[in-house]
Amino acid sequence: MLRVTRDIAIDENDIHVTFVRASGPGGQNVNKLSTAAQLRFDLRHVALAPDVSERLATLAGQRMTKDGVIVIHAQRFRTQERNRADAIDRLLELLREATVRPKPRRATRPTLGSKTRRLEGKKRRGEIKARRGSARYDD
Numbered sequence: 001m002l003r004v005t006r007d008i009a010i011d012e013n014d015i016h017v018t019f020v021r022a023s024g025p026g027g028q029n030v031n032k033l034s035t036a037a038q039l040r041f042d043l044r045h046v047a048l049a050p051d052v053s054e055r056l057a058t059l060a061g062q063r064m065t066k067d068g069v070i071v072i073h074a075q076r077f078r079t080q081e082r083n084r085a086d087a088i089d090r091l092l093e094l095l096r097e098a099t100v101r102p103k104p105r106r107a108t109r110p111t112l113g114s115k116t117r118r119l120e121g122k123k124r125r126g127e128i129k130a131r132r133g134s135a136r137y138d139d
Contacts, residue, residue: 008099014045015091017084022075036075037083041091043068048098056098063094070094 001012022036043064048056057064064070072094074087110118 008046008048008095010041010046010095014041015088016040017087019080019083035078035080035083036073037080037087039070039072039074039084039087039091041070041072043070051101052098055102056095059094059098 018038019034072087074083
């Protein structure tokens with residue numbers, strides 16, 4: 001069992017890791033070996049609160065399929081073991097991030113001093129712009 005938070009744990013058997021060929025530069029090692037790890041995790045195997053699952057869907061973005069399967073592609077390292085561990089760490093970090101509730105924003109109003117400073121700055125700037133242009137000569 002992998003512990004995500006003190007309330008959420010996932011079974012290692014629910015995580016399916018396959019190895020595919022990595023893309024990008026690397027020469028013969030990339031051409032011969034399948035070292036990139038592709039992790040697939042079905043969210044139906046974990047009981048999550050509705051708000052957590054919504055945040056997880058938002059955070060996962062394109063990494064989550066319509067069926068609720070998270071797919072993580074890890075090819076940072078040269079070995080299968082390190083890429084597998086990296087993919088699992090990224091999955092756990094994604095799940096931990098989704099469990100954190102965002103702090104609600106409290107609407108604030110600007111102070112009287114900040115309003116007056118803003119208006120004074122706008123007035124000064126307008127005066128500078130008004131003085132631009134060709135000089136007028138009165139005969």
